[in-house]
Amino acid sequence: MRIFADRLAEHLSKSLQPVYLLFGNEPLLLQESKEAIRHTAMAQGFEERHRFGVDTSFDWNSLYDCCQAMSLFSARQLIEVELPETLTAAMTKELVALADMLHQDITLVVIGTKLTKAQENSKWYKALMVNGCHVNCLSPDQQRLPQFVQTRCRQLGLQADAQAVQMLAQWHEGNLLALVQSLEKLLLLYPDKQLNLVRLEESLSRHNHFTPFHWSDALLAGKAKRAQRILRQLEAEGVEITILARTIQKELILLTQLQSQARHTPLAQLFERHRIWQSKRPIYSAALNRLSVTRLHQCLQTLAQLEIVSKTQYEESAWPLLHQLSTEICMPQVQFTKA
Known part of the structure; x- marks a missing residue:
């Protein structure tokens, strides 16, 4: 299963998957996705949370010990594993082994940067995706950004006309954190929650970031x-x-x-x-x-x-x-x- 990060809340309201793979280059979407999964998992009894950051000196046994802690009295566990930008062959081998250790009392969240096509075809990725959900946390491209802005406005109860949506998208491209902050500011400035070009020009400045x-x-x-x-x-x-x-x-x-x-x-x-x-x-x-x-x-x-x-x-x-x-x-x- 593959979904965009802005559809994760809708997905979590229906079910909680055993494995979530959060990959992308947008810090805001990665953070919000982690928080949404944590909140849902806690509500479903996953009271114990463990976080691991993988590097070349990482002790995989500490992670495996959590997976093997099975007893009538052990808490259901949410395990978060952050991967480095470059994965070694040894790391990918351990990830395959990790996939075999998962059980119903574990929700695993794997976090990393943008995946290559080769990585999506790799053995470790396919092993984790057997019972997993890939959450796309890439920055929305120019075509998807207006829709993303519209969704954010709707979540806050803001009613933005088409021109306002386009301006918000253009002024915040590549900087979603600034977009969220701008929408929160507009919510405070305009209690009637109506947004148009005039109000945006009076209240905001450009926060777009290009590479x-x-x-x-x-x-x-x-x-x-x-x-x-x-x-x-x-x-x-x-x-x-x-x-x-x-x-x-x-x-x-x-x-x-x-x-x-x-x-x-x-x-x-x-x-x-x-x-x-x-x-x-x-x-x-x-x-x-x-x-x-x-x-x-x-x-x-x-x-x-x-x-x-x-x-x-x-x-x-x-x-x-x-x-x-x-x-x-x-x-x-x-x-x-x-x-």
């Missing part, structure tokens, strides 16, 4: 305005231009390889070969439809010029070239002309 990967995803998708908006914010925040150049260089080289290989190999097969996430394939397809090999080489030339300026012309800013490159990557092919 270089938000920018590269916007470029791949051809969303020129969004890419420029993200780039301006990254520039204002003092992000090193070298980091952005390396990020997009990697994407341009990958697109060049895909474009060349697509002449002889189906695109789906290439995506598998280059380990491109299923969720990212639509934006790579959009980029490949828009960017020919010739155009990709031209973009790489602009990138090379940017690198020369940033490393040799210390009195000249390279940011205008990065904005130019951003525009070139997003342009429909018929509108593109080389300077």
Whole structure:
């Protein structure tokens, strides 16, 4: 079973699974999911809670002792296991063994960062998922974020019109903790619980947080305005231009390889070969439809010029070239002309 974190409360109201796998990159969703499971488990008699943080020196026997503490008088246990970002072969072997030790008096919660496709196909993951529920705690993407905002408003009794929802999503992208704080503030400011653009502009400021990967995803998708908006914010925040150049260089080289290989190999097969996430394939397809090999080489030339300026012309800013490159990557092919 797989669910998004914002559906966990609904799920828990119906049943409590023996195993929960909380994986993602959003601290707020991870914390709220843990708390929701704890509350439900306690209500169902899981009075004893144990927390373990796994690292290379972790004593797995201490965890196994909890699982094997079976008697008429022992309490039902909630066991939380936090995994490191990188799992060793020894750790995965112990996780398989852990799955075999679970019983009806244990609810196991495993917490970790975003999983790769290979990890989701691994033996330890499949062993835990036999009686488990995977709770997706990834930050909502641009498409899901408005729905997430609407759900949060509804939970608080706030009635936000469509424009208010879009503004809340745009102003808090990548920063869900700030979104929760903003909604709580609005709840206090407006007892009638009605939200519109005017009230938001009077009461809030932007709290969105972007990474270089938000920018590269916007470029791949051809969303020129969004890419420029993200780039301006990254520039204002003092992000090193070298980091952005390396990020997009990697994407341009990958697109060049895909474009060349697509002449002889189906695109789906290439995506598998280059380990491109299923969720990212639509934006790579959009980029490949828009960017020919010739155009990709031209973009790489602009990138090379940017690198020369940033490393040799210390009195000249390279940011205008990065904005130019951003525009070139997003342009429909018929509108593109080389300077």
